[in-house]
Amino acid sequence: MDVVKQILDAMAIIVPLLIGTGLLNKYLPFMRNVSNNLTPWLNAAIAFFALFGTPVAHAGILGTVGDALNLPAKIVASFLLSYWTSKFYDKFLSPLLPPGPMPTPKV
DSSP states (O other), X not given: OHHHHHHHHHHHHHHHHHHHHHHHHHHOGGGTTSOTTHHHHHXXXXXXXXXXXXXXXXXXXXXXXXXXXXXXXXXXXXXXXXXXXXXXXXXXXXXXXXXXXXXXXXX
């Protein structure tokens, strides 16, 4: 149950961050060379590291063992967050945004 609460608490920060990587990939000129297939993997890695957060304040080694047992749940949760954020972006945000990368300013 602690993992579920930690995931829900972290989603307020993780989801906008994951959507931001999609926006960066679409609108920044130097990100054009990054493959669209790489973005979900990058988002899964960002979500995975963001889910670790601060360790639970258990005494001694029990906190470390508890975090190690939660590792599979955090891996699955990071992939699910990446997948559903990608679907949310494609279904709701992408139709509202202008197409293509932003033009580079000419000086």
